[in-house]
Every structure is written in structure tokens, then in C-alpha cells.
Amino acid sequence: MKSRTHPRKVAGKRVAVLGAGSWGTTFAKILADGGADVVMWARRPEVAREIQEAKRNSDYLPGVNLPLGVRATSRLDLALAGAEQVYVSVPSQSLRDNLKMFAPHLNANAIVISLMKGVEKSSGMRMSEVIAEVLQIDESQIAVISGPNLALEIAKEQPTAAVVSSTSLETAQAVASVARNKYFHSFVNTDVIGTEFGGVLKNLIAVAIGIVDGAGYGENTKASIITRGLVEMTDFAVAFGAHPETLSGLAGLGDLIATSQSPLSRNNTAGRLLGQGYHLNDVVNQMQQTTEGLASVGPILELARAKGVEMPIVEQVRQVLAGTLDPKDIAPHLTTDDEPQGERTKDGQAEGGSAVRRAFKRAFDQLRHGGRGAGSDRP
Ligand SMILES: NC(=O)C1=CN([C@@H]2O[C@H](COP(=O)(O)OP(=O)(O)OC[C@H]3O[C@@H](n4cnc5c(N)ncnc54)[C@H](OP(=O)(O)O)[C@@H]3O)[C@@H](O)[C@H]2O)C=CC1
Numbered sequence: 001m002k003s004r005t006h007p008r009k010v011a012g013k014r015v016a017v018l019g020a021g022s023w024g025t026t027f028a029k030i031l032a033d034g035g036a037d038v039v040m041w042a043r044r045p046e047v048a049r050e051i052q053e054a055k056r057n058s059d060y061l062p063g064v065n066l067p068l069g070v071r072a073t074s075r076l077d078l079a080l081a082g083a084e085q086v087y088v089s090v091p092s093q094s095l096r097d098n099l100k101m102f103a104p105h106l107n108a109n110a111i112v113i114s115l116m117k118g119v120e121k122s123s124g125m126r127m128s129e130v131i132a133e134v135l136q137i138d139e140s141q142i143a144v145i146s147g148p149n150l151a152l153e154i155a156k157e158q159p160t161a162a163v164v165s166s167t168s169l170e171t172a173q174a175v176a177s178v179a180r181n182k183y184f185h186s187f188v189n190t191d192v193i194g195t196e197f198g199g200v201l202k203n204l205i206a207v208a209i210g211i212v213d214g215a216g217y218g219e220n221t222k223a224s225i226i227t228r229g230l231v232e233m234t235d236f237a238v239a240f241g242a243h244p245e246t247l248s249g250l251a252g253l254g255d256l257i258a259t260s261q262s263p264l265s266r267n268n269t270a271g272r273l274l275g276q277g278y279h280l281n282d283v284v285n286q287m288q289q290t291t292e293g294l295a296s297v298g299p300i301l302e303l304a305r306a307k308g309v310e311m312p313i314v315e316q317v318r319q320v321l322a323g324t325l326d327p328k329d330i331a332p333h334l335t336t337d338d339e340p341q342g343e344r345t346k347d348g349q350a351e352g353g354s355a356v357r358r359a360f361k362r363a364f365d366q367l368r369h370g371g372r373g374a375g376s377d378r379p
């Protein structure tokens with residue numbers, strides 16, 4: 001029987017954050033402000049030195065002062081020595097190679113937490129799957145964190161919530177007890193598939209929103225894409241075993257709203273540039289930070305095809321990226337066979353039968369009965 005006790009704050013737990021970009025650095029601040037003993041690893045010694053000595057990371061978080069307790073090094077052995085929890089925040093496509101470097105220095109019992117929101121292009125694997133495969137650890141030792149978490153807003157201590165997910169509720173609670181402070185609250189769930197795919201899929205819809213924004217369309221178009229996009233996200237994730245309510249929680253709808261409407265989002269910004277007519281190569285060159293959505297489109301569509309899930313919006317994003325669809329022609333209502341009536345879903349039913357509608361119904365039913373599914377965000 002899994003414990004359901006409320007996690008208690010653990011003071012001074014030794015943790016490592018691997019990756020010193022905007023999210024890794026912000027997460028180090030979250031953890032240190034929650035009382036953890038944090039050591040960051042930056043691959044460039046000058047970044048580690050600036051964090052260690054000036055408590056700043058001017059490349060990624062200009063103007064933000066980091067807590068005095070955050071330490072940094074470019075040596076993996078020092079960053080990982082004694083670390084009980086290891087938070088990983090590097091670009092998804094570099095995870096596998098990075099893990100091979102981390103492995104010799106990792107504590108055998110350490111919990112490894114993915115902060116990333118991509119899938120591996122070559123394999124279509126989620127980040128937690130890559131972690132389990134490369135490090136050869138049990139999934140109960142792995143957690144993922146996702147939610148509406150634009151780094152710069154959190155670095156400025158704006159109140160935010162996220163979801164910590166692990167197949168082991170105990171592991172999720174152990175992580176949530178460390179990854180929380182007065183401005184950052186971690187809920188827990190055990191739906192790793194839904195939580196991870198939520199973060200990946202909302203990036204693709206955020207690119208679509210950016211494209212229509214850049215093409216000059218207004219709020220109706222964007223709202224239509226957000227709503228239909230959530231159906232695509234839910235149908236896809238559920239086909240892979242996710243709980244639909246996870247997609248209507250922080251890691252799905254919550255993150256979709258934050259990412260789709262914020263100029264801070266790199267995915268949204270990349271989409272806007274594409275919508276304004278810039279070529280993909282120019283957009284990629286212009287983006288100075290990780291834009292996961294651009295790399296995820298291909299593998300996500302391949303996975304969708306394998307499960308027979310229709311993703312008309314994501315397919316149109318692929319076509320815009322490939323230069324075969326004019327951004328002005330992107331439309332929220334297209335379906336693969338151009339069905340004219342009703343809101344079509346993957347199984348051809350009208351909206352009343354969609355996974356989103358079922359998710360809401362289930363959530364309301366659960367509320368009425370006071371229960372909570374594995375995919376709901378629990379405090
Ligand atoms: N930023 C955000 O608001 C959020 C981001 N995320 C996710 O976090 C993950 C990381 O993103 P984020 O921190 O924003 O990205 P950034 O582009 O801000 O930083 C990337 C970091 O990874 C390092 N890096 C780049 N390439 C490699 C590589 N090949 N090997 C090792 N390290 C590398 C960079 O080092 P260097 O500086 O030396 O290039 C840098 O420290 C992504 O999956 C993203 O989706 C999740 C939630 C919020």
C-alpha cells in the first residue's frame with residue numbers, strides 16, 4: 001500500500017542540478033529557497049564560476065540574484081558527490097550523451113528527476129525512458145516535473161504550481177517535499193506518461209499559436225487552436241496510457257495556456273517568426289535557447305501514426321516547418337478527411353465522445369465522490 005501522508009519539508013537535503021541554462025538555474029533557486037543544499041553543474045567553467053562567485057547567470061537569467069547557498073562547478077564528480085536527488089535540465093536531444101557522462105558519478109540510490117520537455121528524435125522515447133535505459137535504474141527511482149513554468153517568471157518569485165510525477169508515489173512525494181517553497185508549489189501524481197507528454201505536446205501547440213499570431217490572426221483563431229490542440233494532446237497521451245485528467249491539469253492545460261500566450265516562450269516565439277515568413281533555418285539560428293517543439297514534431301507524428309491518432313494541428317505545424325504550407329493557411333478546424341460536421345475526434349465521434357469531455361466528466365465524478373485518480377494533481 002502506498003503512503004498518502006503529506007510530505008514534510010526536509011531541510012538541507014543535498015541535491016544536484018545538472019544543466020545551467022534558464023530552467024536549470026531557476027530550479028536551483030527554487031530548491032535553495034526551499035532549504036536544500038544545492039550544487040549546480042555547468043558544462044562551461046565560466047558559467048559555473050559566475051554562479052559560484054557572483055551568484056548570477058547573466059547568459060540565461062540576466063538581472064536575477066541567486067540565493068547565496070547555490071554553489072556551482074563544471075566538475076561532475078563534485079556536483080554529484082553525496083547528491084540524494086539529481087535534477088537534470090539539458091536539451092532533450094543531448095540527454096543520452098550527458099547521462100553517459102553522469103553515470104560514473106551518480107549515487108546508486110539517488111532519485112533522478114527530469115525537468116525536460118522533449119522526446120528523443122532518434123527513438124521517440126520520453127526523457128524518463130531514456131534515463132531508465134541509460135542509467136539502468138528502476139522507474140520508481142525516477143521522477144519528472146512539469147507544469148506552467150516559464151523560468152523567468154519563477155526566477156522573479158511569481159507564485160507558480162507544478163506537478164511532480166513518478167510511478168512511485170513515495171518518490172514523487174520525496175521530490176515534492178524538496179522542490180517547493182513560498183512561491184513554488186509541487187503537486188504529485190503517478191501518471192508519468194501523461195505528465196511528460198503534456199509538457200512535450202503543449203510545445204507543439206504553442207508553435208502553432210505562434211504561427212497564427214505571426215500570420216496576423218486574432219483571438220478566435222488562437223482560442224480555437226488551443227481548444228482543439230488540447231483534444232489532440234489528450235487523444236495522443238491517452239493512446240499511450242495516460243490518464244486524461246492529467247491533460248486537463250497543470251501539466252496539460254495549465255502549461256498549454258502559459259506557453260501559448262507568453263512572449264517568454266521560446267516555442268511560441270519560434271512559431272511567431274515562422275508565421276511572419278522567416279525560414280526555419282533562420283529561426284533556429286535566431287533562437288539562442290532550447291526550443292524543444294521544433295525537434296519533437298517529427299517523432300510525435302510518427303508515434304501518433306503508429307497508434308492511429310489524428311493530429312491535424314501538429315501535422316500542419318510540420319508542413320509549415322517544412323515550407324510546404326503557407327502559415328496563413330493553417331487552420332484549427334482541418335481534419336485528415338475534411339469531415340464537415342461536428343467537432344471530430346480520433347474515433348470519428350462528435351465532441352460529446354472526445355477524451356477531453358470524458359476527462360472532465362471523470363474529474364467531476366471524482367470530485368462528487370471525493371476520490372482522486374492517479375492522474376489528478378494532489379497536494
Ligand atoms: N526555460 C523554461 O522556462 C523551461 C524549460 N524547460 C525544459 O528544460 C529543458 C532545458 O531547457 P532550458 O534550461 O530552458 O534551456 P537553455 O537553452 O536555457 O539551457 C540549456 C542548458 O543546457 C546546456 N546544454 C546545451 N547543449 C548541451 C549539450 N549538448 N550538452 C550539455 N549541455 C548542453 C547549456 O549549456 P551552454 O550554456 O554551455 O550551452 C545550458 O546550460 C528543456 O527540455 C525545456 O523544455 C521546462 C520548463 C521551463
Ligand SMILES: O=C(CO)COP(=O)(O)O
Pocket residue numbers: 117147148149150151203206255258259264265266267268290291292
Ligand atoms: O515549458 C515552458 C513553460 O512551462 C517553457 O516553454 P518554452 O520552452 O516554450 O520557453
